[in-house]
Amino acid sequence: MLAVEAGLARAAERAGLAPPGAGAAVTLAVSEGSFDLAAIGRTGAAIGNPVQALVKALAGLVPEPAAQAIHCGATSQDILDTAAMLLARQALTAIGADTELAADACAGLARAYAGTVMAGRTLLQQAVPTTFGLVAATWLTAIDAARAELANVRHTKLALQYGGAAGTLASVGDKGPLMTELLSQELGLPAPVLPWHTDRLRVLSLAAALAATCAALGKVARDITVLAQTEVGEVAEGTAGGSSAMPHKQNPVASVVILGCTKQAPALLATIAAAAEQELQRAAGGWHAEWQPLSHLIELTGSAASWSAELLPGLRVNQARMRANLAATHGLPLAEHVTALLAPTMGRLGAHELVAAASARAAEDDAGLADALLADEAAAARLAAANITRADLYRALDPESYLGSAPEFIARALAAHARGALA
């Protein structure tokens, strides 16, 4: 808020609305002055926001006539909204840096484990094989998409707020456009088409991009907690956390804390969206309801990004467990592959049913799918009719043989990431 008031004073001086030196005097007071925050808070509470008390305190530090420059043409909301935009810009820089580290780490994982076969899992059941490289590429693509949203918001939605008491800038006469332009230069924030006191779409876009970042990071953290389960054991955090009760525990603390943050984002976004119904020239409550959720959302996203930037570069990948978990179901995740071999001669639905029945027998007996098929007379006949030998069947049950476009998809995600990183 003080930075906004300082920029405003400098703009006022340049516009001829304050005497020479006023801008520098206010800027000096802002950077060197000491402010009694508790007193400002107390006075602010009675008025409904802290700006008036802050202005008074600032004016006490600046001699007349330079003090004339303070708060020139502004209303409280101009200061608070513009300050929020400055803070958001800072936060977006930090979040941008941390999510870049996280994305780069995902790219590293995607490259390093492009050939590492593991079970794909849908509805938490083993499905067909995939690679850990493709898992990491999916994380990468989502984080990159969120980063693009953040960058877009930064460049097109952050803007200064300067409209005066009711959005007309009447108190600076005909100098509204000039002052707006000068303030924009001073703060390095774009000028909007109009003051946006009760048009909160900029704030909503900012919140939506933060929530999208949380969504991307939360998905990664969720995957890690699932893959790090004792019974799955395919990944582990580089620095696992202990337990106050149990000496053996190696908890995926970073992922858990990320989820603790990201799970709060959706509702904060909702509050900001709901608060956008702001009546007339300044809302009675809607604007005030925005302050805390926006702060919290920025903090939580920043925290999730920071933890992710630490977690992902250190993630430990257990390729042996990946292969072992896939092997433990004796070929069932390749059932679709066998169906594909049979489909041309007996139709897709018929093949689906034949293989489903064999899969059920295999699961029942904890046996292999190949054996379950070959042991069944009808199935064996179908295989023979399709000229599928035992060796063909075993080949079909090799996960490496059924990865489809996984390598190509990884390559695409990495290329898109490289383009984005250049841009």
Add this chain to the structure above:
Amino acid sequence: MLAVEAGLARAAERAGLAPPGAGAAVTLAVSEGSFDLAAIGRTGAAIGNPVQALVKALAGLVPEPAAQAIHCGATSQDILDTAAMLLARQALTAIGADTELAADACAGLARAYAGTVMAGRTLLQQAVPTTFGLVAATWLTAIDAARAELANVRHTKLALQYGGAAGTLASVGDKGPLMTELLSQELGLPAPVLPWHTDRLRVLSLAAALAATCAALGKVARDITVLAQTEVGEVAEGTAGGSSAMPHKQNPVASVVILGCTKQAPALLATIAAAAEQELQRAAGGWHAEWQPLSHLIELTGSAASWSAELLPGLRVNQARMRANLAATHGLPLAEHVTALLAPTMGRLGAHELVAAASARAAEDDAGLADALLADEAAAARLAAANITRADLYRALDPESYLGSAPEFIARALAAHARGALA
């Protein structure tokens, strides 16, 4: 969903994965076939989604070998997600058209009432004057911003979903990229970098743009309900609604119904954001939790847009009431203007306090601010010291004299709208 399956069958034929004529056969069955939706629903419930039952029903309408083309390489989620994208595209067209009507009507109001003075109101109290043109320009700018979001989502976020059982497209062998490209052509939907089964940022962006549209339209509707109050009476809906009990009621029904829609948007957006925490290759619940909120959000936004497109062109503006409401407070909304006259000679804070005291006396006595100032000896002396005559004071209390940049702001909003409409 049927359109997706038809496009998929045509793509499969073109890719050599289905016999010649298969694409046309499936497309014909899709367009002419009759489907027992209740039966599909019942079967679908047991499986957790309707796709498998739909595929079976479709397969029953297409002779072999053409039926081989059906569902080629796809998993249920491919069909449901891509169908959702096609529906979203249709909805965005309709919402785009209705919000264009609404925005154009706002532009018309901004032009027509550019000079119509009214009370600006902050925290629901009369503040300084503004014009109804500027109010409408603010509505316009917000709706245009929402329209830009919708257009951006349409062009950059809608994409087909095609990844097969676990996102590798393994069941079409090495033809994953080719099939993706052909399906993209058939449906006119861009291909994504990767299948996005558990990267839900596209859906979240769509939801955020819809919620932003609701935010913009809800603000307009809120303003109209406030300005249409019996005691304010500055606007009225063209077609007001009656009451089942009270014969005299003229309710702002369109605005109320718009608010009834838009108030539901934030939480639906939150559900979609929360559901984005989707584990591994297909979520156990998160994906399913998205279906209804997305449908409802599309419906509600469409409904709010449709009502707005009717409401805004017919809005009735009562310029006399605007002027009368402003006059009723005998110059108080111009108190800031008088402060500005006094500030150069007595400092901004001193002037603020002098005028505040006079305003309080004026309100107490239901008198004019000019009289309250002139009747007070100290204030009169200050006015005299500043060479402010009674005539100067009356001029300062003329709302027309204190509109600042309102005309310029309106012109900017209209110019930005014109550029957007051309783009």
Add this chain to the structure above:
Amino acid sequence: MLAVEAGLARAAERAGLAPPGAGAAVTLAVSEGSFDLAAIGRTGAAIGNPVQALVKALAGLVPEPAAQAIHCGATSQDILDTAAMLLARQALTAIGADTELAADACAGLARAYAGTVMAGRTLLQQAVPTTFGLVAATWLTAIDAARAELANVRHTKLALQYGGAAGTLASVGDKGPLMTELLSQELGLPAPVLPWHTDRLRVLSLAAALAATCAALGKVARDITVLAQTEVGEVAEGTAGGSSAMPHKQNPVASVVILGCTKQAPALLATIAAAAEQELQRAAGGWHAEWQPLSHLIELTGSAASWSAELLPGLRVNQARMRANLAATHGLPLAEHVTALLAPTMGRLGAHELVAAASARAAEDDAGLADALLADEAAAARLAAANITRADLYRALDPESYLGSAPEFIARALAAHARGALA
């Protein structure tokens, strides 16, 4: 958290799990020890919660063997959850006191203004008359309902958490039930049927009662902002707030700040409800996502209650404006009453249409409803046919004649309040 650890140590001593004097030693360290909160925070971050670091710090202040008593049988979540319950209990006491003041003030308003006629307003349009006493009685009933929820939560939902590492209390052997009972006595918190580590319905009930309180207080604040509008002017806050720009402003600051708080409650409640999907014996993220929203919700409700306790006793009521606003529409709000007179002779729908037409003419001409009816030949005939004289008509248009059960309703609300206050 320290209070919980102290209570736990005393319980452990009583259960024979710690040496004599251990409880007192830990209690002393808790009350007199100094703790490096920043250091605990740093260590806690790495583990995912602050308890382990706090326990270590506490153990450093207590000599062996008394230190054996610390954290006896507990897991981190036992300490955090129980501490949250203790804080909630304190908060409920404060919120209970403030909402009692608010409710009593509403009761005072309901009594004082039981006969004060004002316009009822539906969809922000004048409807039929009501009294300000009934408005205040409605506020009272809602606040009382919220207070009953708070009291119910306090007595039936707050409970200690004590389950150990996985909810079995295995580390205290067969002394789980005894320790639970003793800890319950030490802290004055009821023991639950089971540890509720991942059964979050207690927290959800607490959050729902807080949100209900916010809903009741937000409705009151909303009404006050609407009734305090410049153009309505029927109520004013005792201590209105100023504006940094406009010297004349008298803002309803308390109501605005209350709304700024209460509008944040629904989404925080939603986060807590969503976080209740907590897997197995301790959730990976869901539990952690609860901490901040619960704190914020308690703070916001407390703040809204505190402002309400100040606002309501000082509310200024302008009976003259109430009567004047109602009179300004020349009888239209009584149109329903006239319909009722005509209905017996011409049917309800016919009467409704006749009076609706006259109302429209009256509004058009800014004339009285009586005149509009009598001036119309057909309407005059209908009145005559029903033996309704001009005097009857004027009597029907007197708001005092059409208050129905308002006095009775006020009496009921006050009686219910008195019963509740006694209970």
Add this chain to the structure above:
Amino acid sequence: MLAVEAGLARAAERAGLAPPGAGAAVTLAVSEGSFDLAAIGRTGAAIGNPVQALVKALAGLVPEPAAQAIHCGATSQDILDTAAMLLARQALTAIGADTELAADACAGLARAYAGTVMAGRTLLQQAVPTTFGLVAATWLTAIDAARAELANVRHTKLALQYGGAAGTLASVGDKGPLMTELLSQELGLPAPVLPWHTDRLRVLSLAAALAATCAALGKVARDITVLAQTEVGEVAEGTAGGSSAMPHKQNPVASVVILGCTKQAPALLATIAAAAEQELQRAAGGWHAEWQPLSHLIELTGSAASWSAELLPGLRVNQARMRANLAATHGLPLAEHVTALLAPTMGRLGAHELVAAASARAAEDDAGLADALLADEAAAARLAAANITRADLYRALDPESYLGSAPEFIARALAAHARGALA
């Protein structure tokens, strides 16, 4: 809505406000009449709710003078709100029955598997042992708590709405209380203290109880999806679902669909809570925003309850996998137990660190904790010093030896359930 109008007509007749036979005539028209819902919908849209159109249609089916009884004293909101309460009552009956089945099934599981040892899991890592009976008992306790909320809402929050145009019941003269009492008798719904047109705490309480039910059921479903994972395999749904792509899949469809429902509840609750900020005598939008979320929340809770009532009685429990999963970590989940043995002689923190180090070595070597301890010289010395033999150590590592209060907790949950079922 028709049922409400019929009850109202009968009440009007009994109150002497309608001629004898009017109640029966309207009731007959309601039960036998045919209504053009599309036409009513179209007309209703223009007015903002369907009641007026419905009343007109109903009046067309009832001859005068009986038709006088229709809508007697009521406003649209009276009909809609009371109808919502009647629907909620029906829904609560159905949800009550389904959640009773679900709770009874949990009680059955808790009894049947009271001695079935499995790994407790915190943050998705194996913690200390628990029993499946205690898991089921925790489910039971949460469902029972939700059921108590539902019952409480049913008995104390559902109430008729009857206030007329602005909540005074002016149009029935002095018969407001009598009509309220008679209507209450006719519909079997309690009369509230006051009309609650803009006091929405009843609706909010209903929504909160539904969301609590979703929270309890969602937790159960989440646990089942986690325990049913391919790599865990400890439970399976009785009727698993297939996949359109993969013939081997056995998906936990019921759990997934339950989560698809329950994940939508929190935000719908938030909309209802936010919509409770309803101004003056009837809200302009807030009331309308409630209709759909309440309907959806009822439907979703009903659906989740119905699926749970099918899922839980058929749940398949794999005791062998439970024991095998626990054994696979060679005693690590019992590390806390060993710590407890060592704590008396070397302090809790020292024991914790010693056992943590041994646990790390055991995990590293995929060896047993006992061996890791005995192989370490220092640890062996500590064990010897504490007189802990190898046999003592093996006994401590037997999960059965470390179940603490699990049996007692199960017994308490079952007893509480039995009391609740009797109540």
